[in-house]
Each structure stands twice: as structure tokens, then as C-alpha cells.
Amino acid sequence: QKEVEQNSGPLSVPEGAIASLNCTYSDRGSQSFFWYRQYSGKSPELIMSIYSNGDKEDGRFTAQLNKASQYVSLLIRDSQPSDSATYLCAVDRGSTLGRLYFGRGTQLTVWP
Amino acid sequence: GAVVSQHPSRVICKSGTSVKIECRSLDFQATTMFWYRQFPKQSLMLMATSNEGSKATYEQGVEKDKFLINHASLTLSTLTVTSAHPEDSSFYICSATGGGQDTQYFGPGTRLTVL
Numbered sequence: 723q724k725e726v727e728q729n730s731g732p733l734s735v736p737e738g739a740i741a742s743l744n745c746t747y748s749d750r751g752s753q754s755f756f757w758y759r760q761y762s763g764k765s766p767e768l769i770m771s772i773y774s775n776g777d778k779e780d781g782r783f784t785a786q787l788n789k790a791s792q793y794v795s796l797l798i799r800d801s802q803p804s805d806s807a808t809y810l811c812a813v814d815r816g817s818t819l820g821r822l823y824f825g826r827g828t829q830l831t832v833w834p
Numbered sequence: 835g836a837v838v839s840q841h842p843s844r845v846i847c848k849s850g851t852s853v854k855i856e857c858r859s860l861d862f863q864a865t866t867m868f869w870y871r872q873f874p875k876q877s878l879m880l881m882a883t884s885n886e887g888s889k890a891t892y893e894q895g896v897e898k899d900k901f902l903i904n905h906a907s908l909t910l911s912t913l914t915v916t917s918a919h920p921e922d923s924s925f926y927i928c929s930a931t932g933g934g935q936d937t938q939y940f941g942p943g944t945r946l947t948v949l
Binding site: 756771 | 866868877879880927929931937939940941942943945
């Protein structure tokens with residue numbers, strides 16, 4: 723079983739719709755969870771971090787965490803064509819601050 | 835957010851040569867830096883964790899004698915790919931954390947092509 727799994731996609735939504743991205747992880751000891759966005763040929767950029775169960779909202783983005791189910795999600799409201807990118811879920815490895823497992827990413831396309 | 839730079843952004847080299855990649859934190863002191871490798875359409879794979887002034891910790895399967903990491907100061911870490919071969923061609927990305935925070939800030943990456 724991979725440490726971090728994401729819905730493989732690609733995911734295609736119309737402009738203005740809600741995009742839903744999902745991620746499951748295997749290490750129950752993980753405490754820190756991140757969503758990164760990566761444009762083609764570029765390095766990842768942080769969108770959100772979440773540490774506690776429940777929802778965390780930042781503008782059009784909402785991260786949801788359920789540690790009991792080992793599940794993290796990202797909702798993008800009012801999707802824009804500029805949101806088209808690969809979204810990476812990352813989960814800490816526990817022992818060393820900052821060591822992360824990354825999922826393979828979900829490619830999102832928002833069409834006008 | 836914090837700024838991390840990498841140099842060079844792109845490098846092409848001949849098989850058997852060594853290539854050095856620099857990673858710098860520009861506006862904060864990076865107590866820990868990380869080196870990742872990403873093959874096309876694959877995820878980021880952590881290669882090693884580097885703490886200032888100490889030896890790097892390599893992930894399982896990463897050859898420490900091939901990928902030399904030096905973290906000589908709180909703002910600079912270097913990755914040297916020794917005796918590079920075509921299979922080492924990849925996108926190498928560094929990241930940095932500091933100040934007790936676990937948020938990683940990524941550099942822009944270095945595209946290495948070994949002919």
C-alpha cells in the first residue's frame with residue numbers, strides 16, 4: 723500500500739464549479755497535512771496546511787481532515803481556468819520535522 | 835511566503851561528469867533543507883534531509899556516495915550528482931524549513947539532462 727494515495731484523475735470541471743480532490747494516507751501517526759499545487763514544469767507551491775480534524779477555509783479553498791478515516795480532501799469553489807494544475811497531497815512522516823510523503827497528484831483542468 | 839532559490843535552473847551535461855546544484859533560502863534561516871527528485875508524471879520522491887552543520891540523512895535506496903549533500907550554512911545547501919548517467923536525468927527540487935515551522939518552501943527546481 724502506498725503511503726499517500728490520491729484520486730488519479732484527470733479531473734475536469736467547468737469554470738465556476740466546485741472541484742473536489744481526495745487523498746488517503748496509511749501512517750496513523752501523521753499529524754501534518756498539506757496541499758500543494760504544481761504547474762507543469764514548475765515546483766510545488768503551498769496552498770493549505772491542516773493539522774486538526776474538521777474543515778479549514780482559505781478563500782476559495784477548503785481543506786478537510788478526518789484522522790479516523792485517514793482522509794484529507796481539498797475543495798476548490800468557483801473554479802477558475804488558472805486553477806488548472808496538478809494538486810499534490812503531502813503527509814508528514816512523523817519522526818523528522820518536515821519529512822513528507824507526497825501523493826502522485828491529481829491533474830485538474832477547469833474549462834471556460 | 836519565504837523565498838527559496840535554486841541554481842542552475844537547467845543543466846545539460848555529459849555522462850560521467852559531476853553536476854552541482856545550489857539551494858538558497860533568501861529571507862529566512864533554513865535549519866533543515868530537503869532534496870527531492872521528480873520523474874515525468876511521477877510524484878516528488880524525497881532523497882535526503884539536510885541539517886545545517888551535520889551529515890545528511892538519506893532515504894532508503896538513495897546512494898549517498900553518488901548524491902553528495904552539503905549544508906554548510908543556514909542559507910545554503912548543495913547537491914552534487916557525481917558521475918552522472920542518463921538515468922539521473924530528472925527534475926531536482928529543494929525545499930527548506932526554519933524557525934520551528936514544518937511548512938516547506940520549495941525552490942523552483944533544476945532540470946538535469948545527462949546525455
